[in-house]
Amino acid sequence: MPDRPSASELADAVREFLEAEVLPSVQDARLRFRLLVAANALSIAKRDLEMGDDLLREEIALLRPLGEAPPPGTPREQALALSAALARRIRRGEVPSGTLEALRRIAELKLRVASPRYLERG
């Protein structure tokens, strides 16, 4: 659906509302903290909406050499299937060559959505 605001623009609108209008009126420290957590959750959702599909494809490309071809499905289903298959292999004690490097790259992809500042801090 091409209508605007897009899902990510809506997430932005709600986050801006929380930060600009609700937060200044809240005194309670506990509630302020939860508001900031909620705003952060919206930022994560926005980044996921904008980048999630691309990052899933990158994740699939990184996991694909480590196992069997995934069954047909959406990128999300395929990434999940590949990840589950790799997790089962490692549990059995089999670590395909290149696993650690691929997983480090995937962790960075996840952080680009979940916590981009974590990567900047190094």
Added chain:
Amino acid sequence: MQSTLKGPSPDLAGWTDERNGAMVRVVVREMKSAAPLGTAAPGEAVQVALGACVEELFGVGTKLARASLLGGGASMEAWAVDAETPRGPVALLVRRAAGGRIYRDALSLAQEFRVLEAAWEAGVRVPRPYRHFPDVAGREAFAMERLPGETVGRRIVQRSELEAARAALPGQMAEQLARIHGLDAARLDFLPGARDEEPLRRSLDVLEAQLDEVGEPHPAIELALLRLRRDLPRGGPRRVCHGDFRLGNLMVCAGGLTGVLDWEFAHVGDPREDLAWPMVRAWRFGREQLRLGGIAQPGVFLERYGQLTGLRVAPEELRVFELLGNLRWAIGALTQARRHLSSEERSVELAVLGRLAAEVEHELLSLLHEGGA
């Protein structure tokens, strides 16, 4: 309280570069401070029951001056209770069950109270334990002294007025751990691991079962688990461990450590678990380069601990235990998010932890990378 490896999720709110170690338990942390937040409307039945408790503790003529619910979750409440006793005012913290399912790896309130008593008697700096009450308006609870001070990790690593505390903490932390590890395990035979020859193996099995309960594939965590099954030492010392000894669970005043809090994850294990836990990156509160809780390098801490216990531990020897700590926290964060997803305890804070677990996965992989294949 309500978390398993609770612990702040670093930067839950993500609005500042300074990690606030905001784990889920910021609430609980706040409520442990001298100036509690006191927001929720206290239940009348509980107020009445608390009035009876303080009278039982301090005798006829004792009046309940104030009881405010500081926070809590599905499994635990905390009440700041002020009593006027015939011998003067007393500030208490009452922890009361909240009815929800308690984390299965946590002690019951009755057990936690017994550990607190043992620690108090052995001279560990803890809030003075008063009494366990099997029935406070229908649920169990225990009362202890309410210590003044700061528990929020981010503030402890940053605030200028706590600079002297930061200088004193490494030695003080070592001294308290030495005392804790000297507790008589035979007297606390209900602790998890008390009957295991190899408690570290048991820990790995429990963590693996928890990961399976999360029901989501995490190959990075599996890789760490595999490495730990290979590399964790066997036949190490067995001691009473605190299980959650880190900034955030330590009451700190200007002079440093005044109380070791939150004993619900006490168990019998390898003392090196406790030594490495405050070094886990999530508990450095934004000061990553200072490996001991964002306040110091581990040298003084380990040296003092070695002097007191005879157990000399080199920083490199703790790497594998730091990996274990990160594994614990990664699975802990995912488990907390499941509490939200399963509607056991709906909370945006718990929800966000599911995504912030990626930080811990990243750290696990960095440690694995440094450690070589």
